[in-house]
Every structure is written in structure tokens, then in C-alpha cells.
Amino acid sequence: MIQLKGISKSYKVAKRQTGLRQAAKALFRQEHTIVEALKDISFTINPGEIVGYIGPNGAGKSTTIKIMSGILVPDTGTCTIMGYTPWKDRTKYVKNIGVVFGQRSQLWWDVPVIDSFELLKDIYKVPQQEYKTTTDLLIETLELQEIIYSPVRQLSLGQRMRCEIAASLIHNPNILFLDEPTIGLDAVSKIAVRQFIKTINQEKGVTVILTTHDMNDIEALAERVILIGKGSLLYDGQLGELRKRFGTKKIITAEYKQRANPIQIPGASVLSWSPERAVLSVDTANFKTSDIITHLTTQVELVDVTIETQPIEDIIVQLYKEYQI
Amino acid sequence: MKLYFKYLQILFKSQMQYRTSFWLLTVGQFFIPFAVFAGLYLLFERFGQIKGWQFFEVALCFAVIHMSFSLSECFARGFDMFSSLVVRGDFDRILVRPRSTFIQVLGSKFEFTKAGRLLQSALVLIWALSNLPIDWTLIKAITLVLMVTSGVFIFTGIYILAATMCFWTVQGLEVANIFTDGGREIAQYPLNIYQKWVTRFFTFVIPFGTVNYLPLLYLLGKNNGDDLLYILTPVLGSIFVLPCLLVWQMGVRHYRSTGS
Amino acid sequence: MRVYLSVLKLRLLNGMQYRSAALAGVATQFFWGFMIIMVFQAFYQNAADTQPISLKELITYIWLQQAFLVFVTVWFRDSELFDLITSGNIAYELCRPCELYGFWFAKLLAQRLSSAILRCFPILIFSFFLPRPYNMTFPPSLSAFLLFLTALMLGLLLLVAISMFLYISVFITMSPMGSLLIFGILGEFFAGLIIPVPLMPSWLQNIANVLPFRWTADFPFRVYSGHIPQKEALIGIAIQLVYLLVLVWLGRVSMNRILRKVVVQGG
Known part of the structure; x- marks a missing residue:
């Protein structure tokens, strides 16, 4: 389903200069440092898995997610997801995935949530009938009945995250990328979000790739974890195995x-x-x-x-x- | 296209959430160019003419460019405000959706308050036209419409160029104002009042001259030579947007390889 | 006084951070000045009778306007302060051991001053070296220059005093939009930004003379070019001073009154 082989990615970062003289110099010639964000990353994920993708800040988690969701083009390596190369067939490919960036919103701030859903329906060209059944299900399982008609700015963080996840599932994707879905949520909301992720994984067979800093998320959801640090893959296997080996x-x-x-x-x-x-x-x-x-x-x-x-x-x-x- | 209207709808709803500020801004958008126009009027009252151009001729020039400007600011605002989209990281969101980046960015923002500006320039247009002795024909009317549309294309093209710059740097974007606001200010007078190089630059590089000055000569019967060429200049001018779109595609490719 | 100086220093350092923004601003204003001059050149070319201000004086006037644009424009604002007021975080400011009016005045002043310092020199220097007739000229005498400096500084203080009313009004309206609009459009028009005050018809000039706006920018620029003779300039400076005192007094009174209300409402 998802196959990454030898993915590497490096960035050129302009050196920040301090002082007036350095800055004047920088106007003409900027010095760069190469940062290797990903070094030879390979893994395979099967349909229906929930995989926790963990690592400290700056390890390369978001870069991987961005490559897998077709936003970034890697320097080397191949990536095949459901038969597509994400960065090549972008528009065709992204119909099959849902992405939640925990720190950003895809909902329109000032209008009721349902309006955002309607617009997403048109963006993804979801047929009316299918849209209806999907949203009904989402609203019911995520308990959105009360909040769906209020503007996003009036929602609490937990309510908003539930809507965000629903929004990324409107087009019935096969794969769901969750980038820190529980960040900033209170305990109750965290549990609700986890519960829901589990439900859609079990009932709809959605493959979930989840990055998080909250290990309780991983423990509650993921059987398999992939650990990455400084751009390299460090561990890929069962959570239990990890515990046996290190814990x-x-x-x-x-x-x-x-x-x-x-x-x-x-x-x-x-x-x-x-x-x-x-x-x-x-x-x-x-x-x-x-x-x-x-x-x-x-x-x-x-x-x-x-x-x-x-x-x-x-x-x-x-x-x-x-x-x- | 349907999607574009959906975007329009949702953003209109959003803006309506802040009704007072919406109306105030609309009124402001009416009065800002109004003050500029009042200045123009007062200058003509003092000087009488500018290099042989009469007040109403210049007013027509003014109206056309300001209409184009307000329309483009209303509908292509997404590109104009693109830097904030990139800074917030929301461009990633656009890339994970199965639609062209162009339509999504275009739909990311509309500025409906520019209707005030549009109204102001429309009033100037009507006033100018009713005071100019033009023998109206269908072709002349079409030319006038072409002038305004072509202007929208050119302004949009500049916004796209400035937006593309954001993929490399979000600093110093103010420079683009030289071509949008500056172009508008320049083109509110007939281009031939300026030095040759200015006229040339704004005819052949950024073709504001094709929006009002050249076809205006035809409308007023001041052109010598081929009518058809003057009628078609706005169309030629709109071609400007094509290379801009190409550059935009390059910018998106750059973004996806660097992710800056 | 020391507080105010450190605010200014902070602002300057902050402004230096955005060099490319400043550079872009300089380029834009330079272009703008050029364009306006070309338009006036065209107007002057066929003008029949002599105008109330010569083209030469006008060009100097326009370059000064561009160089000190932040001394003219009311819309150059501090949205931080607006947010402070509308979000209710004003409580923090009230805890500071300075009087709010003075503190904000210093903050706004520093903002304009630092922005002007960063931008005015490149524009001024460059405009001196432009080919005729676009170049800027020196003032006719040293005394005219000194008068200009005095008038400019007073004008800046005056402008900040005016803009303080903008912030005060937000306490009542809770949205800066309306006031910005009125102050912005009227202020700029009567400060001679759209057409120079001497080129206005006399009835408009009369209005402009009564309003405070033209004393912020139009007046010092004309003192520089010698368009306003020195004796008149001295009278003008006196008028500036009176305006400044009245506006600061009014501003403080109304601010204190409004703050008292805010405290009473508990929010």
C-alpha cells in the first residue's frame, strides 16, 4: 500500500547573519548550509495498519509526511502509494488521502462547520449521495450534531479538532495522515479523538499514519511504531517489541x-x-x-x-x- | 468554475459576519479614490489641460484603470495576499487537495469591499462618457469592455508574479506595489504625458498602455491609422498574464523541491 | 524620559531587522515621487499663467514628502495597540508605572521616527543627485534649514498627537476602521498629499489652514524650499506649538476620562 525506498531529502538553509557588515554582504552573496532532513528512509505500510511515526522535534517527521502527501519532492528514492508516486500525479493521488495538520486549520474560520464541509465536497467532487452518507456517519460517530452549525471561531480546541478530522474524511480517503492530532487538547478530547481514529480504522479499514509527541496516543492506537531521529530510521517494528527490547x-x-x-x-x-x-x-x-x-x-x-x-x-x-x- | 463560485459564496458569508467593518471598508474604498479623483479635478481646474488632454478624457482614462484595479483586487486578492498564506503554511493544505493550485489560491480570498471602489470608478466612467462627444458604435462599446477586462488580466498577472516571489522570499514584497499601485497611478493619465521610456515600459513590458491609452485614442477618434490594431490592443495586453502563469508553475515546482 | 529613549532605541533596532522591507519601501517611494513629478511637469508645461508655487519648489516639496512620508500618513499605525484595546488586554498596560498617554505617545513617536530615519536618507541623498529638473535643491539659507528642522519636528509631534485620537476613539468604537477612514482620507487630503496645498483653490486652502493636518507636513516642506518666507515661518511655528499644546491637552483629558470608564466597567 505504502512503500518508501531510499528516500533522501536535504534543504539549503541560508545562514542568518548578524551585524550590519555581514548583512550587507548577504545582500550580494548568501552563504548556505545543507541540512539533511532525511537520509535513506525505507519502509512499507500495509492496508489497515495504524502506524505511529515518532521522533524528537526536527527529526524529519513532517518532511516525511509532506513527501508522502505529495507536497514535497524528495531528492532521491522512490515512493509508491496505492500505485501512485505522490509528487508526480498530485491531483489524482491526493483524492485518496486525508491530511490533518494538528497545528493548522482547514476549516473556514468565520462560517459554520457545515459550510466548510460543503465546500470540501465540491473540491473533492464527492457525489451528493455519498457525501450525505459519509457526513451523517461522521457527525454521528464524532458527536458533531450540536456544533456543526456554529462558526469555527466559536468552537473549543477539542471540538475543532473533531471537525478537522471529519473534514479530512469527507472524501472517504484510504489513507489518513495525522500530524499531531492531539496537540493542545484536554484529556477528554484526546480520548475522544483516539477512540474515533480507532473506529474508522476498524470499520472502514483506513490506514492511519500518525505523528505525535504524546506517547499515550501511540500506546492507545498504534501497534507498530517507526522511530526516526536526525533524518535516519532508527526503529521500525511492534510497540511490544520496542518495550521488550528497551523497556x-x-x-x-x-x-x-x-x-x-x-x-x-x-x-x-x-x-x-x-x-x-x-x-x-x-x-x-x-x-x-x-x-x-x-x-x-x-x-x-x-x-x-x-x-x-x-x-x-x-x-x-x-x-x-x-x-x- | 463552479468551485470558484463556491469559494466566493463561503468567503462572502465570512465577511458578512463582520457587517459594520464590511460597510465601513466599502465606504472607505469609495472615498479613497474619490479623494484622488477630486485632486485630479482640482488640478484641471487650475491648469485647464495636460499636454492637450481635456479633463473628461483623462477622467475616462482614470475610470477604466480604476475599474480594472478594483475588480482585480476583489477577485484576485488571493494572489495579492499570498504571502500570508505561505507564511502560515497553508499552501501545504492547498497541495494536498485534488485541484489546481491556481484556482485554490484564487479562491482563498475575495475582497468584496472593493465594490466601493468599483462604484466610484463606475460613476466617474458614466460622468466622463456623458460629457465626451463620442459617436458610439457596437465596436466602440466592445472596445471599452475589453479595456476593463484586459486591465484585470494585467493586474492579476502582476499579483501572480509577486505571489511567486513568495516561494523564494517573503521580504521586500512591497516592491510589487510599484507595478500595481504605481501602474494604476501612472495609467490614470494618458501615457504620452510621461517621458518616452516610461511610456515604452508601460506599453511593452507591463502593458498598461494597451488598457486605456491606445484604445482610448481610437475611442476619441485621435488615432492615426489602423483602427483594428487599436481595438485589439487590449487583447494583446491580456496576453501578459500567460507568462505570469508559467512563472507561477515554476514557483510551485520550486516550492515542492525546497519546501521553504 | 529614559523610558522613552529606550523605547525609541528598541524600535530602531527592530526596524533594522527589516532591512529589505525598508529597502523596498525606499524604492517604492522613489518611484512614486518620480511619477508625481512627471505628472506635474506635464501640467506645468502648457500652463498659461504663473502658478502659486514654481515647479522647482514643487519638486523639492514632493521629494520631502516622499522622504518623510511617515510624518504625513495617518494610516501608518500600530495594530498592536488596537489589539490591546479591543482584546481587553489593556489591563496590563494600566499596570505599568507610567502614564498611558505619555507612554503610547512615546511608542508611536518612536515608531514614526525610526521608520523615517531608516528611509529618509537614501531618498534624500539620491534625489540630490538626480539630473535636472528632477533633482532636489538645497534650502535657500541656513536659517531656512534650521526653521525647517524645527517645523518638521513639531509637525511630527503634532501628527502623533493627532493619531493619539485615533487610538482613543477605538476605546469607544472598538474597531479602528471608521476612525482610520475619516482621519486617513481627510488627513492626507488636507496635508497636501494628494495635491499640494498651494495648488488648491483658495477656498480649500482656507479650510486646510484651519485644520491641524497641513501643519504637520505641508508647512515644514514649504519652509524648506523658501516658499514660505522666514517671518511667516516663525508665525507658523507658533501656530504649530499652540496646536500641539491644545491637542495634547485634549487627548490627555479624554484619554483619562475614557480609562476611568474602562476601569469602572471592569473590562
């Missing part, structure tokens, strides 16, 4: 009856200790959690034990550190 640490919190001296358990490092409570960290790659707990019971009289896996957020931070990005 092997577990945190054990033990509460017990009072005890005077600190506990000592082989294989676990003590993060904090008090006469009634200890927090331990275990690397499950080398030691079993159950062994640790057995050890614990020999040393203290346990009252309660909780075991937490390392939050995905931490794993990503760790990964970024590891790859020095």
Missing part, C-alpha cells in the same frame, strides 16, 4: 512491617528506602521479578507489593539518549 526495567514498590536496617536484594537496585516502604528497580532482562519478590519475603514481612512497567515515555527518552538524537 525491560520494572519498578517494584514494597510496603512492609517496620524494619530497622535497609534491605539488600541481589539483582535489584534500591531507589528509595524507609522503615516501612522501599522502591526497587529491576532489569527483567537478567532477573525474574518473581525471584526478587521471593527474596523480599525472606527479608521483610510484606504488606503490599505493586509492580509497574516502565512508562513508554521513559523508554522513548532512553532511546533518544541511546541514539544521541
Whole structure:
């Protein structure tokens, strides 16, 4: 469905000069630096997948999205999406995709949402009948009944994002690109948006590519993640695999009856200790959690034990550190 | 074309949301050129004529160019305001839609308040025409219509050129005003009152001369020689927009390879 | 006073950031001046009788107008201030330890001054070296030049005082559109931007003389070319001063009154 092979892209960036003399010079000759935004990126995405595309700011996420949505032409490499090369058959190709840029709006600010939908219908040449069924469905699942007749400027951020997503689905695309769809939303709206993405993926089989900084989005939606840093592909695989490989640490919190001296358990490092409570960290790659707990019971009289896996957020931070990005 | 009208509709609705400011701006658009025209009138009151041209002849010149200008500012405003579109990054949005970039940019903005300006210049046109001894024929009427339309094409062409510049830099775009506002100011007088090089530049490079000065000679019966050539000059002038469109395509290609 | 100076400095630095915009502005104004001169040249060519201002003086007048355009145009505005008022963020400004009228006055003044400093020199220098008859000329005497400088600065202060009313009016109308329109069109017309004041018919000149607008720009430019003799220039400067005092006083009174209302309304 989506196939990228050896995509590279570099930008020429004009050096900003400070000082009057430098600036005067820049009028005649500008110095440029070449920034490699993408280096030899390849991956394949199958129909019906939800893929989380992650990486720190400036890693090249938006550049990839822009190439995949036909906005940018890469320097080298091939990209085939549903049989099209995005940047070559732009107008034919883009009928098949929907794009949401989380930070920008595609709705007309001063008119009711429904008017924007109508216009999009004409832009994408959607037949009336099809338009009707699609919007009805969208309005129902996204609960837009109340807000569809108010101008966009009166909507809250969460309401607006729901409308944005609906707007990008009016023409029934097969692929949906979501660039930070939950940015700036409150917890309730985030969950609503996630729920909806899941629904359209399951019911309509829409392939979703999602970039985000919120790892909870990824955890809730994507089975597969692609990690990119400094323009290079770093990891491509299952989220569970990523966790297995990098998220092997577990945190054990033990509460017990009072005890005077600190506990000592082989294989676990003590993060904090008090006469009634200890927090331990275990690397499950080398030691079993159950062994640790057995050890614990020999040393203290346990009252309660909780075991937490390392939050995905931490794993990503760790990964970024590891790859020095 | 249908899409273009849809855009028109939605943006009209938008502007109607701010009714007071809409009306105020429309009134303002009426009075700004009105003040300029009053100045013109007062100058003629003092000097009587300008290089042999009488007041109403110049008024006709004025009316034609201002009508073209207001129409182009109303309908091709999308290109005129293109820099803000690029700065906001909304051009990406246009590229992910299955329509030509030209029609989408054209439809991104309309300035309906320019109707005030249009009304003002239409009034001047009527006043000038009713005071000029022109023997009206169908061809002369057609020529007059051609003059206004051709002007719209030329102004639009300049907007497109300026918009294309935005793909490289959004700074210093003010220079384009020399050709839009400046062209308008220049062409509100018959071109032959200026130095030769000015006349030539605005006839052959940016062909404002073909919009009013040359066909005006025909309308007033001042031309010597081929009528047909003078009638067709507006058509020749509108060709100006074609290379502009070509440059625009180049600009879009550049944008898509650099993404600046 | 120090606050005001630092505001000016900030503005100048800020303005320097937009060099290419300034350059484009210079080019535009240069072209504009050229065009207007050519039109007047054509008008003057066949003019039968002598005109109230000679072409030479007029050309100087036009170049000065172009060089100091920001001293003339009312529409050169600070939309930041408009937003401040209409969005209700004015509360922040009220917390500042300066009087609002003075602070805004300084801000607007700095804006115009910095913009003029960046733009006037290239235009002036260039216009001196133009071939005849398009070139700009020196003032007839040093004293005329000094008078011109005084009148120009007073004119600038006067213009800022006028434009303050624009911002004050926004407190009432909540939209700058209407006031900008009236001030813009009337102001520019009576400041001689569309046709120079000396070329107006006498009844219009009488109106122009009564209104404050022509004292901002038209008057200093004619002092420069010597079109207004020095004795009259001194009287003119006195008139400028009176206008300035009256307008600043009026502005402050009305601003304070409106601010009190704003505070009472709590918004």
C-alpha cells in the first residue's frame, strides 16, 4: 500500500547573519548550509495498519509526511502509494488521502462547520449521495450534531479538532495522515479523538499514519511504531517489541512491617528506602521479578507489593539518549 | 468554475459576519479614490489641460484603470495576499487537495469591499462618457469592455508574479506595489504625458498602455491609422498574464523541491 | 524620559531587522515621487499663467514628502495597540508605572521616527543627485534649514498627537476602521498629499489652514524650499506649538476620562 525506498531529502538553509557588515554582504552573496532532513528512509505500510511515526522535534517527521502527501519532492528514492508516486500525479493521488495538520486549520474560520464541509465536497467532487452518507456517519460517530452549525471561531480546541478530522474524511480517503492530532487538547478530547481514529480504522479499514509527541496516543492506537531521529530510521517494528527490547526495567514498590536496617536484594537496585516502604528497580532482562519478590519475603514481612512497567515515555527518552538524537 | 463560485459564496458569508467593518471598508474604498479623483479635478481646474488632454478624457482614462484595479483586487486578492498564506503554511493544505493550485489560491480570498471602489470608478466612467462627444458604435462599446477586462488580466498577472516571489522570499514584497499601485497611478493619465521610456515600459513590458491609452485614442477618434490594431490592443495586453502563469508553475515546482 | 529613549532605541533596532522591507519601501517611494513629478511637469508645461508655487519648489516639496512620508500618513499605525484595546488586554498596560498617554505617545513617536530615519536618507541623498529638473535643491539659507528642522519636528509631534485620537476613539468604537477612514482620507487630503496645498483653490486652502493636518507636513516642506518666507515661518511655528499644546491637552483629558470608564466597567 505504502512503500518508501531510499528516500533522501536535504534543504539549503541560508545562514542568518548578524551585524550590519555581514548583512550587507548577504545582500550580494548568501552563504548556505545543507541540512539533511532525511537520509535513506525505507519502509512499507500495509492496508489497515495504524502506524505511529515518532521522533524528537526536527527529526524529519513532517518532511516525511509532506513527501508522502505529495507536497514535497524528495531528492532521491522512490515512493509508491496505492500505485501512485505522490509528487508526480498530485491531483489524482491526493483524492485518496486525508491530511490533518494538528497545528493548522482547514476549516473556514468565520462560517459554520457545515459550510466548510460543503465546500470540501465540491473540491473533492464527492457525489451528493455519498457525501450525505459519509457526513451523517461522521457527525454521528464524532458527536458533531450540536456544533456543526456554529462558526469555527466559536468552537473549543477539542471540538475543532473533531471537525478537522471529519473534514479530512469527507472524501472517504484510504489513507489518513495525522500530524499531531492531539496537540493542545484536554484529556477528554484526546480520548475522544483516539477512540474515533480507532473506529474508522476498524470499520472502514483506513490506514492511519500518525505523528505525535504524546506517547499515550501511540500506546492507545498504534501497534507498530517507526522511530526516526536526525533524518535516519532508527526503529521500525511492534510497540511490544520496542518495550521488550528497551523497556525491560520494572519498578517494584514494597510496603512492609517496620524494619530497622535497609534491605539488600541481589539483582535489584534500591531507589528509595524507609522503615516501612522501599522502591526497587529491576532489569527483567537478567532477573525474574518473581525471584526478587521471593527474596523480599525472606527479608521483610510484606504488606503490599505493586509492580509497574516502565512508562513508554521513559523508554522513548532512553532511546533518544541511546541514539544521541 | 463552479468551485470558484463556491469559494466566493463561503468567503462572502465570512465577511458578512463582520457587517459594520464590511460597510465601513466599502465606504472607505469609495472615498479613497474619490479623494484622488477630486485632486485630479482640482488640478484641471487650475491648469485647464495636460499636454492637450481635456479633463473628461483623462477622467475616462482614470475610470477604466480604476475599474480594472478594483475588480482585480476583489477577485484576485488571493494572489495579492499570498504571502500570508505561505507564511502560515497553508499552501501545504492547498497541495494536498485534488485541484489546481491556481484556482485554490484564487479562491482563498475575495475582497468584496472593493465594490466601493468599483462604484466610484463606475460613476466617474458614466460622468466622463456623458460629457465626451463620442459617436458610439457596437465596436466602440466592445472596445471599452475589453479595456476593463484586459486591465484585470494585467493586474492579476502582476499579483501572480509577486505571489511567486513568495516561494523564494517573503521580504521586500512591497516592491510589487510599484507595478500595481504605481501602474494604476501612472495609467490614470494618458501615457504620452510621461517621458518616452516610461511610456515604452508601460506599453511593452507591463502593458498598461494597451488598457486605456491606445484604445482610448481610437475611442476619441485621435488615432492615426489602423483602427483594428487599436481595438485589439487590449487583447494583446491580456496576453501578459500567460507568462505570469508559467512563472507561477515554476514557483510551485520550486516550492515542492525546497519546501521553504 | 529614559523610558522613552529606550523605547525609541528598541524600535530602531527592530526596524533594522527589516532591512529589505525598508529597502523596498525606499524604492517604492522613489518611484512614486518620480511619477508625481512627471505628472506635474506635464501640467506645468502648457500652463498659461504663473502658478502659486514654481515647479522647482514643487519638486523639492514632493521629494520631502516622499522622504518623510511617515510624518504625513495617518494610516501608518500600530495594530498592536488596537489589539490591546479591543482584546481587553489593556489591563496590563494600566499596570505599568507610567502614564498611558505619555507612554503610547512615546511608542508611536518612536515608531514614526525610526521608520523615517531608516528611509529618509537614501531618498534624500539620491534625489540630490538626480539630473535636472528632477533633482532636489538645497534650502535657500541656513536659517531656512534650521526653521525647517524645527517645523518638521513639531509637525511630527503634532501628527502623533493627532493619531493619539485615533487610538482613543477605538476605546469607544472598538474597531479602528471608521476612525482610520475619516482621519486617513481627510488627513492626507488636507496635508497636501494628494495635491499640494498651494495648488488648491483658495477656498480649500482656507479650510486646510484651519485644520491641524497641513501643519504637520505641508508647512515644514514649504519652509524648506523658501516658499514660505522666514517671518511667516516663525508665525507658523507658533501656530504649530499652540496646536500641539491644545491637542495634547485634549487627548490627555479624554484619554483619562475614557480609562476611568474602562476601569469602572471592569473590562
